[in-house]
Amino acid sequence: MSTDFQRAREELGRRLRELRVDSPLGRLTGTETARRAGWPQSKVSKLENGRQTPTDDDLRMWAEAVGQPAVYPELHARLKGLESHIRSWKRQLAAGHAPVQERWNSLVSGARTLHTLSSAAVNGMLQTADYARCVFDYHATLQNAPRDTEAAVRARMKRQEWLYRPGKQLHLLMPESVLRVRICPPEVLAAQLDRLLGLVGMDALNLGILPLDAPLRLIMGNSFSLLDERLVVMEDWHAEIWLDDAESISLYRRVWDTLAESAVYGTEAQRVISRVRRGLTG
Structure with missing residues (x-):
């Protein structure tokens, strides 16, 4: 995986953590966020630490779970930026x-x-x-x-x-x-x-x-x-x-x-x- 791509993924993870900590619902823990999204807690940790690339649905769910659905377009744009730099063969060759x-x-x-x-x-x-x-x-x-x-x-x-x-x-x-x-x-x-x-x-x-x-x-x-x-x-x-x-x-x-x-x-x-x-x- 390219260094540039990993760095951008980590930056996206930091943005997700920021949204969780500054939630209008109060400072949410990772466990609380996972429960609200219906995920295992480990997924929250992987996303925030740049160890897993989120899907578009993951980002939409995160925005809703932390009480900030209006930030979804920003998160979506960040994901598109990631995908423009690394194009998985598995995804490209699906057809x-x-x-x-x-x-x-x-x-x-x-x-x-x-x-x-x-x-x-x-x-x-x-x-x-x-x-x-x-x-x-x-x-x-x-x-x-x-x-x-x-x-x-x-x-x-x-x-x-x-x-x-x-x-x-x-x-x-x-x-x-x-x-x-x-x-x-x-x-x-x-x-x-x-x-x-x-x-x-x-x-x-x-x-x-x-x-x-x-x-x-x-x-x-x-x-x-x-x-x-x-x-x-x-x-x-x-x-x-x-x-x-x-x-x-x-x-x-x-x-x-x-x-x-x-x-x-x-x-x-x-x-x-x-x-x-x-x-x-x-």
Whole structure:
């Protein structure tokens, strides 16, 4: 869980405690508040100490329990602020991968420039349909999500049209290890590597490969995308983290720029991809 998210959750907990202590009904104890809300006392403690994220219904119930229903809109806004920064995969994938892909298509559509680090798999903008199919199948199993693989693949392929629109630019970094990961059958990976070879030199794509033996000034972290210097979307196993504050955006851009210094491009990138491709055939 991100530090920023946890800090905001703790701040929300402090606000809940403040409302309880300053209740117009008198200074309520945690036990009294729990009884009025119909909860176990432990839930009040977890909410106030930032150890549990409240639901919208929890906040409405809290406002009523402490005799201050008028503060619910404020609490609701605070919760929305939390949710805008951390987007649970469990919640996002409740209806399958396709809706998530469509939302990403809408998000990316308005961007002119993307700076992306893909540290775990070939970036979705460059995936073949068969490669994407393997990725979605594995993630659906991991997250116990509905299997709508074909719809998700179609949505991801549609997003790739972005690369062919005027004025768009994708600056992409991928470590060589991504080219070697066997998350799909060898023939699917071979076709994926062939596609990458064909895309090197594309006007809208600045593809940098970080060779296995390249000296790095930073440890490779999670995959992330920076959209037009206004939003960072970072991927983790449990959720996407959305960051739109200037400090975080500046930090992630520095991370990208630092790693980019160790990457190879153009003909050198093709050599690395070809080397991996030949090893796969062997």
